Amino acid sequence: MSTALTPAELTAAFTDHFGAAPDGIWTAPGRVNLIGEHTDYNEGFVLPFAIDRTANVAIRLRGDSTARLLSSYGDQGVATVDLDTLSHEAMSGWTAYPLGVVWVLRQQGVAVGGFDLYLDSTVPTGAGLSSSAAIECAVATAFNDLLDAGLSAEELVLVGQRAENEVVGAPTGILDQSASLLATDGHAVFLDCRTQEAKLVPLDLAAASLLVLVVDTKVSHAHATGGYAARRASCELGAEVLGVAALRDVDDEDLAEAAGLLDPETFRRVRHIVTEDARVLQTVAVLDDGGPAAIGALLLASHASMRDDFEISCPELDLAVDTAMAHGALGARMTGGGFGGSAIALIPAAAEAAVRAAVTAAFASAGFTAPDIFAVSPADGARRLA
Structure with missing residues (x-):
């Protein structure tokens, strides 16, 4: 895992490349989805x-319409675009995320002019930890501040989602941006994706002597292609056949009837969404009543549903989950869009070394690429750093 540049180091790097100091530095986090996978675009x-x-x-804002963008990772060099002729075709690679946000803001009447931008990120790409939303939310927060646009955090969520949907081409919901913009230290964000209502739920892992271990399988995924879009299409078909606005409106007791109306594959997709929504509500209730040590079984049930009904796991994710559970985890599941990315394991802090070693050994024994394993804790959302 790369180490973030300090604000002073980032300022120095920016000044070195662009010839003047930045107007400020903004930060936004990646996220782990504790539970609730693919429920967001089903209004769940x-x-x-x-x-x-x-x-x-x-x-740093410029006085013309030129945008210059540079990243600390890779050797792509400076990307230069004219915002007055900005098109979707001109936005590619990592620059699609900041430029997508700029495009949406300009569409919404925010007068974003030229700027220089330097990005430094420690959110792993392709790991299901929302590296793209972190960039979008940092950039949206920055321009909201710099231009006194007056947009609320909830409005910035939708800016990031539009950039993801309309520019990047990934049919994602509002989960990632909501976590990055609304979160606070020591809490999870319980989000109703229909109403966009959010509530902070206590998730004080340290007080319970627990931690969440992320196992980045190094199996990369891309939301804009293939499986993610196919799963979304299955959900939309299921809702249409069942005569509801979204699968949010289907309950457990409706599943028996749904089984007779849907083809077997679509039914499995629908069953995952319906049961996953129920598991999210149960997890919130358990966290309120019993704390994080009591949610393990719900995490494990979520993984089984994604593996068997939604079919978005892979051998590496299954091995990470099974190995963590065999070595002391209270619960574990894949997290993110699927088809690779990361698994998470809720473990006693004292078991960290043993679980790390066991998962590393299991991957080596299976002939898989060595995973990147690291602990995460609930953190604050997007804000200005300097």
């Missing part, structure tokens, strides 16, 4: 928390 419930891995952007 999710329970993510922001993590202590962030995207940091240094920005």
Whole structure:
């Protein structure tokens, strides 16, 4: 895991490349989705928390319509675009995320002019930890501040989602941006994706001597292609056949009837969403009543549903979950869009070394690429750093 540049280091890097100091530095975190997978675009419930891995952007406004963008990772060099002729085709690679936000803000009447931007991120890409939303939320927060746009956090969530949907081409819901913008230290964000109503739920892992271990399988995924879009299409078909606005409106007791109306694959997709929504609500109730040590079985049931009904797991994710459970985890599940990415394990802090070693050994024995394993804790959302 790369180490973030300090604000002073980021300022120095920006000044070195662009010839003047930035107007400020903004940060936004990645997220772990504790539970509630693929429920967001079905107008259901999710329970993510922001993590202590962030995207940091240094920005200086310019007096023209030119945008210059540079990242601390890779060797792509400076990307230069004219905002007055900005098109979707001109936005590619990592620059699609900040430029997508700028495009949406301009569409909404925010007068974003030229700027220089330097990005430094410690959120792993392709790991299901929402590296893209972290960039979007940092940039949206920055321009909201710099231009006194007066947009609320909830409005910035929708800016990021539009950038993801309309520019990047990923049909995601509001989960990622909501976690990155609304989170606070020591809490998860319980989000109703129909109403966009959010509530902070206590998730004080340290007080319970617990931690969440992330196992980045190094199996990369891309939301804009393939399986994610196919799962969303299955959900939309299920809602249409069942005559509801979204699968949020289907309850457990409706599943028996749904089984007779849907083809077997679509029924399995629907069953995952319906039962996953119920698990999110149960997890919130358990956290309120019994604390984080009591949610393990719900995490494990979520993984089984994603593996068997939604079919978005993979051998590496299953191995991470099974190995963690065999070595002391209270619960474990894949997290994120699926088809790779990361698994999470809720473990006693004292078991961290044993679980790390066991998962590493299991991957080596299976001939898989060595995973990146690290602990995360609930962190604050997007804000200005300097």
